Amino acid sequence: xxxxxxxxxxxxxxxxxxxxxxxxxxxxxxxxxxxxxxxxxxxxxxxxxxxxxxxxxxxxxxxxxxxxxxxxxxxxxxxxxxxxxxxxxxxxxxxxxxxxxxxxxxxxxxxxxxxxxxxxxxxxxxxxxxxxxxxxxxxxxxxxxxxxxxxxxxxxxxxxxxxxxxxxxxxxxxxxxxxxxxxxxxxxxxxxxxxxxxxxxxxxxxxxxxxxxxxxxxxxxxxxxxxxxxxxxxxxxxxxxxxxxxxxxxxxxxxxxxxxxxxxxxxxxxxxxxxxxxxxxxxxxxxxxxxxxxxxxxxxxxxxxxxxxxxxxxxxxxxxxxxxxxxxxxxxxxxxxxxxxxxxxxxxxxxxxxxxxxxxxxxxxxxxxxxxxxxxxxxxxxxxxxxxxxxxxxxxxxxxxxxxxxxxxxxxxxxxxxxxxxxxxxxxxxxxxxxxxxxxxxxxxxxxxxxxxxxxxxxxxxxxxxxxxxxxxxxxxxxxxxxxxxxxxxxxxxxxxxxxxxxxxxxxxxxxxxxxxxxxxxxxxxxxxxxxxxxxxxxxxxxxxxxxxxxxxx
Numbered sequence: 322x323x324x325x326x327x328x329x330x331x332x333x334x335x336x337x338x339x340x341x342x343x344x345x346x347x348x349x350x351x352x353x354x355x356x357x358x359x360x361x362x363x364x365x366x367x368x369x370x371x372x373x374x375x376x377x378x379x380x381x382x383x384x385x386x387x388x389x390x391x392x393x394x395x396x397x398x399x400x401x402x403x404x405x406x407x408x409x410x411x412x413x414x415x416x417x418x419x420x421x422x423x424x425x426x427x428x429x430x431x432x433x434x435x436x437x438x439x440x441x442x443x444x445x446x447x448x449x450x451x452x453x454x455x456x457x458x459x460x461x462x463x464x465x466x467x468x469x470x471x472x473x474x475x476x477x478x479x480x481x482x483x484x485x486x487x488x489x490x491x492x493x494x495x496x497x498x499x500x501x502x503x504x505x506x507x508x509x510x511x512x513x514x515x516x517x518x519x520x521x522x523x524x525x526x527x528x529x530x531x532x533x534x535x536x537x538x539x540x541x542x543x544x545x546x547x548x549x550x551x552x553x554x555x556x557x558x559x560x561x562x563x564x565x566x567x568x569x570x571x572x573x574x575x576x577x578x579x580x581x582x583x584x585x586x587x588x589x590x591x592x593x594x595x596x597x598x599x600x601x602x603x604x605x606x607x608x609x610x611x612x613x614x615x616x617x618x619x620x621x622x623x624x625x626x627x628x629x630x631x632x633x634x635x636x637x638x639x640x641x642x643x644x645x646x647x648x649x650x651x652x653x654x655x656x657x658x659x660x661x662x663x664x665x666x667x668x669x670x671x672x673x674x675x676x677x678x679x680x681x682x683x684x685x686x687x688x689x690x691x692x693x694x695x696x697x698x699x700x701x702x703x704x705x706x707x708x709x710x711x712x713x714x715x716x717x718x719x720x721x722x723x724x725x726x727x728x729x730x731x732x733x734x735x736x737x738x739x740x741x742x743x744x745x746x747x748x749x750x751x752x753x754x755x756x757x758x759x760x761x762x763x764x765x766x767x768x769x770x771x772x773x774x775x776x777x778x779x780x781x782x783x784x785x786x787x788x789x790x791x792x793x794x795x796x797x798x799x800x801x802x803x804x805x806x807x808x809x810x811x812x813x814x815x816x817x818x819x820x821x822x823x824x825x826x827x828x829x830x831x832x833x834x835x836x837x838x839x840x841x842x843x844x845x846x847x848x849x850x851x852x853x854x855x856x857x858x859x860x861x862x863x864x865x866x867x868x869x870x871x872x873x874x875x
């Protein structure tokens with residue numbers, strides 16, 4: 322801190338200790354050692370709220386670590402973290418429960434012809450746990466002098482009359498179920514800052530408040546998907562058969578069967594995680610139309626497919642979790658109207674908070690780190706003129722190639738949403754030449770159609786939630802609210818209250834014929850409920866710091 326007696330005032334405040342936020346803090350502290358940099362995060366420990374595949378392009382992380390920790394390649398923790406590289410890259414189409422076909426010849430041909438989906442080639446990328454990566458970067462940040470404070474949840478961003486951020490307000494601690502202060506009540510403090518970096522991840526609470534307060538606009542509606550993932554401990558033989566350098570991305574069954582349905586965007590993933598663990602996941606666009614669909618059911622069907630089953634059958638799930646992914650692409654990046662900046666004045670938006678996921682690759686971790694590098698450099702160069710920070714940051718993000726990459730997939734997700742997977746996937750090849758489609762928000766597309774592949778047994782959400790090791794203080798007010806109970810009645814008549822079905826942690830239940838967030842302490846902070854409720858009737862607010870999932874190797 323600049324003033325060791327005043328912990329409520331910092332030069333630069335980073336909200337979110339994920340790869341983007343930590344990259345920004347590390348870069349700034351290395352380039353300007355005298356600047357006080359504070360990173361706050363709502364998780365109990367670094368990495369606890371970070372979940373991804375994850376396949377990581379090496380360029381940005383090498384740039385960051387070469388600058389911050391020149392001997393990192395000799396570090397034992399780094400060697401373990403980056404020990405796996407993709408040497409076998411499978412992209413499959415699953416036809417029914419047994420058949421599978423490789424799409425790699427078509428993808429490699431597309432790469433040679435510089436067609437967008439040719440970017441799906443992942444050879445020589447790192448295979449990492451993003452939870453572990455975040456924990457490692459937190460250590461690097463501390464070593465260079467960054468102040469990292471976990472368990473600190475912010476509920477609002479404060480702006481002056483010109484739209485310039487003055488700081489953030491932390492959430493109150495010690496309220497009871499009814500919202501009234503308990504004897505141990507501590508009001509949420511205000512942390513003032515000269516510059517604010519928003520790096521909360523997908524659908525960040527402060528980010529969305531800032532966009533509204535500062536008048537930023539998106540040219541297109543942000544679209545989302547949900548990813549549900551399990552780490553499965555398998556036998557020596559199964560892991561050796563899968564190999565330590567293989568990644569699998571699969572389209573088709575069980576979420577897309579041409580002509581007869583279902584017809585949902587997304588697919589399955591399989592990554593080796595070391596120690597005989599294979600990460601198995603299912604990613605599904607939130608624009609699904611089936612009122613009774615649960616992404617975890619699709620994950621179970623995926624694990625039953627003949628190709629997948631040979632590697633995981635009989636295995637033990639040792640960790641599970643869920644998160645949303647921003648898929649709206651280039652046109653969904655929030656910008657300030659007069660400057661086109663990704664932020665405003667002294668505030669910038671990074672990584673998944675900005676929506677830097679390239680849908681041609683279906684990954685954004687490398688862009689998150691690149692945006693953090695750009696933010697750190699921009700703050701360094703504008704310390705004497707922080708009102709110009711957002712413009713300089715946007716210039717450096719452009720210079721780093723992030724926005725060029727985003728432009729290659731600028732219409733991809735909208736094209737699939739407009740025409741469906743069967744027509745939209747081939748049409749997306751010409752996405753750069755197609756008009757910008759006006760796509761409705763994910764929550765507006767729900768219908769009374771049924772998911773025809775739903776298993777006979779309900780998914781065991783209690784065990785899944787236990788595998789995420791999630792917890793919140795039981796006595797605190799619910800951080801999930803239903804705005805209008807009457808809309809729930811209408812939802813029940815039309816769609817049988819789908820939030821009860823699709824919430825991966827079983828938060829919502831019928832209590833005396835009324836839908837309620839009955840189990841808020843189970844919440845995984847994925848925020849799917851507030852983006853998929855068909856009546857836009859649920860709001861997620863931040864709980865007390867230190868709660869939520871406690872991912873270790875997700």
